[in-house]
Amino acid sequence: MAFAYPESRRGVFERFSLKARPGEFVAVLGPSGCGKSTLLNLLSGFLRPQSGHITIDGAPVVPEHPALGYVFQSPNxxxxxxxxxxxxxxxxxxxxxxxxxxxxxxxxxxxxxxxxxxxxxxxxxxxxxxxxxxxxxxxxxxxPRLLLMDEPFAALDAMTRAALNDELLRIWSSLGKTVLFITHDIDEAVYLADRVLVLGLPPAGITAEVAIDLPRPRDQRGTRANRLFAELRERLSEEIAKLTARNQRVI
Known part of the structure; x- marks a missing residue:
């Protein structure tokens, strides 16, 4: 898939590819301006790629596709x-x-x-x-079969956010939906996901894909105390730091 805004000289995505398995919880991380929200708008059918295809079960994605659900930062x-x-x-x-x-x-x-x-x-x-x-x-x-979530808890305080993370995991486990969760919070991504994707700078691609092999069900105290949680967080932090430094050099 490739996409560029008409007024931009540089594409947002080039040769971009992403697949999610049924029932999988995928989190997407990346530095500011990497195209996380643009990706969600493409996946939801609100934007159309210049080349390539976006499908669910082989059928093209269109706005208000019955298989798609959306939760944004503002509840609207x-x-x-x-x-x-x-x-x-x-x-x-x-x-x-x-x-x-x-x-x-x-x-x-x-x-x-x-x-x-x-x-x-x-x-x-x-x-x-x-x-x-x-x-x-x-x-x-x-x-919906696929739930697209664009930083839905970003505006909430830390305690409420943690509670809603747990609530989301409970509901996800109960219903078995596929979730694509956009966030800028590394801890949140590691806590929630089966797999974390790191988006690079435009023209963006997936620069890292990290399997989150933490046991389920997860809880705030036990999961965050797990040594693997700290290792995964550190690995993702290093990836984001490298991308941020590269972006500053470009600027």
């Missing part, structure tokens, strides 16, 4: 709708079942993320972490 909830109606929104737009069936599905996914009791609340009464859980429930309600 509708303030005039209740929590339940925010989760139901995608089901309603896609005409998935009757209104009663849609509400039942929405309530089921709110239960999954621990917000069943807040179903009738407006979003402004929720904390930042709770709003992000609603966004996750809204995506999962459409039953």
């Amino acid at each position: 909830l509708f303030p005039w709708l209740s929590v339940l109606e925010n989760v139901r929104f995608g089901l309603r737009m896609n005409r998935r079942g009757s209104p009663q069936e849609q509400r039942a599905v929405a309530l089921n996914f709110l239960r999954l993320v621990g917000l069943e009791e807040q179903a009738e609340e407006p979003p402004h009464r929720l904390s930042g972490g709770q709003r992000q859980r609603v966004a996750l429930a809204r995506s999962l309600a459409l039953e």
Whole structure:
């Protein structure tokens, strides 16, 4: 795959290739400006590559592909709708079942993320972490096979972020979705993923691919105390440091 913005002299991606196995949790790291968010926009069909193909199960990816779910840094909830109606929104737009069936599905996914009791609340009464859980429930309600997550916890405090990392792993383990998770946080990538990809500077390619062989299920204290966790974090830190230094020389 290759992609360049029309106004840019330099391509963002050239000869780029990425595959994710069903049920795999893949994290993508890279220095600022390496094209992480552009990659997600390509994978979601919002941008189209100049050459190459992006497919799911052999079918081309298009915007609002039924196999894709999205969770972004901002939850983007509708303030005039209740929590339940925010989760139901995608089901309603896609005409998935009757209104009663849609509400039942929405309530089921709110239960999954621990917000069943807040179903009738407006979003402004929720904390930042709770709003992000609603966004996750809204995506999962459409039953995507691939969940694209663009730094979904970056704006949250450390304690909330750790709690949502654990919540995400619990849900991922329960549902078996394939996840592509963009992050700038090395610890988060190591804690969550089966595999971490490091993107280089444009024209970007994968400069490192690191298998995360930490045992599952994972927990904050035990996993982070594992010697392998520290070794993996150090290896990825060195990769990012090399890319950052190279970028500064280019500037």
